[in-house]
Amino acid sequence: MQVSVCGPRESSAVEAEHARQVGRLLAEAGVIVLCGGGTGVMAAVAEGASSAGGLVIGVRPDTDRDAVCAGLSAVLFTGMGEARNAILVASADAVIIIGGSWGTLSELALARSRDIPVISLGTWQILDADGTPLAATISATDPADAVTRALIQG
Numbered sequence: 001m002q003v004s005v006c007g008p009r010e011s012s013a014v015e016a017e018h019a020r021q022v023g024r025l026l027a028e029a030g031v032i033v034l035c036g037g038g039t040g041v042m043a044a045v046a047e048g049a050s051s052a053g054g055l056v057i058g059v060r061p062d063t064d065r066d067a068v069c070a071g072l073s074a075v076l077f078t079g080m081g082e083a084r085n086a087i088l089v090a091s092a093d094a095v096i097i098i099g100g101s102w103g104t105l106s107e108l109a110l111a112r113s114r115d116i117p118v119i120s121l122g123t124w125q126i127l128d129a130d131g132t133p134l135a136a137t138i139s140a141t142d143p144a145d146a147v148t149r150a151l152i153q154g
Contacts, residue, residue, distance in 0.1 A: 004092035006085075006108075007041025007123075008101035015099040018121055019044035020051075022096055023144035027054025029151060034092055036084075037075055038069050038081050041098050046071035059088045078082040085144060086110050093154030096146050097123040097137065112136055117153035121146045 002024055007015060023045035026033050033049040036042040037058020039148040050057045050071035060074040061084045068075055078084040082103055089095055097108055100123045108126075111118045120137035128134055138153065140146035 001151070001154050003154060004095045005041065005045040005098065006036070006088065006095060006104050006136050007045075007098040008104055009036075009038050009040040009041035010101070011099055015041055016044040018146075020048035021052065022098065022121070022146055023048025023050075023056070024052045025144060026150075027056075029053035029147065031151070032057065034088055036060065036088060037072055039069060039102065040133055043067050043069035043071070045098075047098050047119060059091070063101075064091065078140050082123040084108060089116055090114060092116060094119065094150040096121065096140075096150050098146075102122045103143050107135065117126070117148045117150070119146045119153065127142040143145065146153075 019041040027049040033056045037060045046056045055073045057061045058075040061081050063077045063079045084106045094117045095111040096119045098121045118137045126134045126136040
């Protein structure tokens with residue numbers, strides 16, 4: 001199983017801690033972790049997964065080898081900018097989103113358009129044109145709940 005973990009490159013301390021825990025728990029479950037391979041949530045999930053001996057693949061938007069976070073087992077340099085988000089989510093059985101940024105919102109939309117389950121941990125709420133909340137994601141209460149839901153959904 002492969003799970004993409006997405007979130008902002010400028011994350012809060014809480015988001016980073018959640019990402020580290022999610023990464024560790026996914027690795028302990030034997031899941032291959034996919035992330036953007038940069039800073040913030042991406043670096044934290046890579047740190048958590050690699051500290052537990054997990055396989056972590058970074059899918060970079062650029063070709064800058066100096067911009068890669070520590071903890072990655074392998075890196076795909078796409079040179080595609082944010083178009084790489086489509087690769088990141090299409091390669092996953094489930095997506096866990098921690099926090100939110102515009103790039104994270106695009107990953108959520110791309111995953112849902114492909115019927116890939118999205119588990120949210122403190123991220124976007126999507127409303128329809130009338131302002132009614134849509135069930136675009138599966139809400140998790142904490143990192144352990146997010147991982148459990150990803151394992152069940154994926």
